[in-house]
Amino acid sequence: MAGGETPAERLRRLGMGRAITRRDFIDGIAVTTAVAASGRALAAAEPEAAPSPPQDRPGYCPPALTGMRGSHPGSFEAAHALRDGAFPKPAATAIDTGEDYDLIVVGGGISGLAAAYFYRAKAGAGARVLILDNHDDFGGHAKRNEFGLGGKIQLINGGTLGIDSPRPYSTVAAGLLNALGIDPVALAAQHADQGLYASLGLGSGVFFDRETFGADRLVKGTLSSSEFLELAPLSEAARRDIRRLETEPIDYLPGLPSSEKKARLYRISYRDYLLDLVKVDPSVIPLYQARTHGEWGVGIDAVSALDVWPFGLPGFQGLKLDPGSAPHMGYTPAGYADGGSYKFHFPDGNASIVRLLVRSLTPQAVPGSTVEDVVTARIDYGRLDRTDNTTRIRLGSTALSVGASGPGDSPEVAEVAYSRMDRLYTTRAKHCVLACWNMMIPYLCPQLPETQKAALRYPVKVPLVYTNVALRNWRAFGALGVSAIHCPGSYHSGVRLNPVTDIGSYRSPRSPDEPILVRMVRAPCYPGMSERDQHRLGRADLLTTSFASFEEKIRNQLGRMLGPGGFDPARDITAITVNRWPHGYAYEYNPLFDPDWPKGEAPHEIGRARFGPIAIANSDAAGAAYTDAAIDQAHRAVEELLAD
Numbered sequence: 001m002a003g004g005e006t007p008a009e010r011l012r013r014l015g016m017g018r019a020i021t022r023r024d025f026i027d028g029i030a031v032t033t034a035v036a037a038s039g040r041a042l043a044a045a046e047p048e049a050a051p052s053p054p055q056d057r058p059g060y061c062p063p064a065l066t067g068m069r070g071s072h073p074g075s076f077e078a079a080h081a082l083r084d085g086a087f088p089k090p091a092a093t094a095i096d097t098g099e100d101y102d103l104i105v106v107g108g109g110i111s112g113l114a115a116a117y118f119y120r121a122k123a124g125a126g127a128r129v130l131i132l133d134n135h136d137d138f139g140g141h142a143k144r145n146e147f148g149l150g151g152k153i154q155l156i157n158g159g160t161l162g163i164d165s166p167r168p169y170s171t172v173a174a175g176l177l178n179a180l181g182i183d184p185v186a187l188a189a190q191h192a193d194q195g196l197y198a199s200l201g202l203g204s205g206v207f208f209d210r211e212t213f214g215a216d217r218l219v220k221g222t223l224s225s226s227e228f229l230e231l232a233p234l235s236e237a238a239r240r241d242i243r244r245l246e247t248e249p250i251d252y253l254p255g256l257p258s259s260e261k262k263a264r265l266y267r268i269s270y271r272d273y274l275l276d277l278v279k280v281d282p283s284v285i286p287l288y289q290a291r292t293h294g295e296w297g298v299g300i301d302a303v304s305a306l307d308v309w310p311f312g313l314p315g316f317q318g319l320k321l322d323p324g325s326a327p328h329m330g331y332t333p334a335g336y337a338d339g340g341s342y343k344f345h346f347p348d349g350n351a352s353i354v355r356l357l358v359r360s361l362t363p364q365a366v367p368g369s370t371v372e373d374v375v376t377a378r379i380d381y382g383r384l385d386r387t388d389n390t391t392r393i394r395l396g397s398t399a400l401s402v403g404a405s406g407p408g409d410s411p412e413v414a415e416v417a418y419s420r421m422d423r424l425y426t427t428r429a430k431h432c433v434l435a436c437w438n439m440m441i442p443y444l445c446p447q448l449p450e451t452q453k454a455a456l457r458y459p460v461k462v463p464l465v466y467t468n469v470a471l472r473n474w475r476a477f478g479a480l481g482v483s484a485i486h487c488p489g490s491y492h493s494g495v496r497l498n499p500v501t502d503i504g505s506y507r508s509p510r511s512p513d514e515p516i517l518v519r520m521v522r523a524p525c526y527p528g529m530s531e532r533d534q535h536r537l538g539r540a541d542l543l544t545t546s547f548a549s550f551e552e553k554i555r556n557q558l559g560r561m562l563g564p565g566g567f568d569p570a571r572d573i574t575a576i577t578v579n580r581w582p583h584g585y586a587y588e589y590n591p592l593f594d595p596d597w598p599k600g601e602a603p604h605e606i607g608r609a610r611f612g613p614i615a616i617a618n619s620d621a622a623g624a625a626y627t628d629a630a631i632d633q634a635h636r637a638v639e640e641l642l643a644d
């Protein structure tokens with residue numbers, strides 16, 4: 001860091017003035033859309049001929065957009081206006097599409113697309129299905145980011161990465177993968193990373209930042225090694241206690257049977273375990289604080305010691321805990337509980353599963369026929385919502401009201417009002433699956449029983465950011481000998497080179513001289529509060545942080561970490577995509593803050609009850625943040641609707 005520079009000089013040094021791909025274009029859209037999507041604008045809209053929807057325009061390709069993605073500008077304003085009471089009663093101003101469906105699905109994530117798949121499988125391929133999603137692309141969290149770098153496309157996940165879960169995939173979820181042609185075990189054997197980075201001498205490291213640790217220093221290696229501890233800017237007391245914690249098999253709960261130890265660990269945070277039972281020096285805590293960010297979205301103050309034990313955090317070696325899963329994550333020290341699930345991921349993460357699902361629902365939009373060729377297939381978005389499709393996928397469409405009409409206690413028709421391009425529309429179907437987020441449902445269906453609405457409001461989804469940065473080359477990573485860096489005190493707590501996956505005609509970069517994508521992960525946390533309160537504040541943080549602010553922090557962090565390896569943020573960063581997920585992972589109950597509900601009485605179980613022709617899917621309905629849970633819930637919802 002240059003000393004004594006002015007703010008303007010600092011911004012110039014970081015490269016804030018540099019043109020990076022399409023940022024201004026995205027922000028331009030953000031401004032116009034955000035203004036136009038207010039309830040007042042909709043109320044005033046005239047039912048004149050609607051302009052052609054963006055998805056029908058030539059060259060439409062949302063995965064190639066950079067800038068603020070994930071919950072991108074234009075995707076959430078209508079829903080927030082509904083929350084804030086800014087919408088008029090839909091019937092007053094809505095345009096009737098005149099369309100009639102067998103099924104309307106609200107939410108085009110994996111759960112919504114799987115619901116359409118299961119419905120057609122059971123009701124017949126001729127069933128007419130409409131899928132509405134508020135984003136400009138399908139897939140929900142399972143989004144794809146594409147970058148054109150050095151004349152080639154490079155892919156990375158914008159959200160959901162892996163076909164993995166703490167639990168084995170159910171017959172239903174594994175069956176869907178199988179029907180789509182995905183064999184995760186065979187794919188892992190054929191296409192998984194063959195250890196390229198390790199073969200080049202690159203490993204893991206920790207970036208100590210001066211604000212937290214008193215000095216900026218990137219140290220290669222792991223915490224258990226003496227060389228690492230020698231180089232780390234830590235006090236002698238911290239070094240001594242980390243060495244003990246990482247390497248000595250001490251029983252910190254002597255005299256108790258394993259079951260009682262587990263019961264104690266279940267209700268104590270890992271932070272308190274380290275401080276009160278392991279009795280580490282408090283200066284040790286900042287080094288471990290963010291180790292749980294990526295998986296839980298909160299720090300070790302809000303994750304139970306029992307949950308982190310099987311996840312590989314230290315301090316349990318001497319406790320001799322019996323094997324068996326921690327209640328929430330399902331991991332065991334030997335891996336996943338009961339064998340767990342798979343390990344494979346596509347270059348764009350589970351966006352390829354989504355693309356295979358979309359191919360099965362609207363084959364005309366997704367060329368090709370194999371699991372391999374879907375990775376590089378060019379989607380024809382203009383074919384997703386044609387009148388002659390049996391399944392139509394309508395993007396940029398936010399459902400605002402879902403009602404049920406028909407005789408007495410057994411209404412037979414679901415009526416859905418949605419906003420799209422500043423207009424309000426109504427349409428109807430025999431059945432509706434709400435594959436959207438739980439907390440949205442009470443606004444969509446105010447007629448639900450109060451207990452059900454309260455249950456739906458209970459979970460607070462986990463806010464997360466997956467930032468993807470395109471670099472001119474990765475020589476600095478090579479020079480520093482790292483491919484993955486944990487950054488416990490920094491804005492993004494994890495940084496890693498895009499994993500290597502070759503599949504079909506797609507090839508990952510091989511040489512440090514080639515351009516590459518780097519993944520950075522941020523979980524906005526507020527240590528000391530309950531998990532749900534931390535998520536509420538984190539959500540607000542993500543929604544109020546501008547892209548320019550993200551960009552400055554990204555440039556600053558990468559410059560400080562990689563500068564000693566020759567990295568120059570102004571020269572070496574060519575594009576940035578911030579995948580912002582204010583409503584990220586489904587909330588999984590936390591033993592530190594939530595009671596153990598009796599079976600059938602947990603909020604997600606009460607919340608997912610069928611209401612006439614409306615059933616509820618989404619991973620929230622499982623209380624589990626995994627792809628298999630999203631698929632299983634889709635199947636249950638469709639079975640409920642078609643049981644009669």
Ligand SMILES: Cc1cc2nc3c(=O)[nH]c(=O)nc-3n(C[C@H](O)[C@H](O)[C@H](O)COP(=O)(O)OP(=O)(O)OC[C@H]3O[C@@H](n4cnc5c(N)ncnc54)[C@H](O)[C@@H]3O)c2cc1C
Pocket residue numbers: 079106107108109110111112132133134135139140141142158159160161162163164165397398399400435436437440464466581583584585586617618619620625626627628630
């Ligand atoms: C950053 C991140 C990483 C993850 N990584 C993994 C992973 O590696 N492996 C894994 O198994 N799981 C992962 N998950 C969990 C992931 O959420 C699930 O795997 C799964 O994709 C959830 O699918 P879903 O369809 O239930 O929900 P979503 O993907 O959230 O889809 C729901 C869709 O409904 C839309 N919607 C909401 N309200 C409305 C409305 N009113 N009108 C129209 N549309 C609406 C939403 O915007 C969204 O597009 C990750 C999640 C995140 C956020």
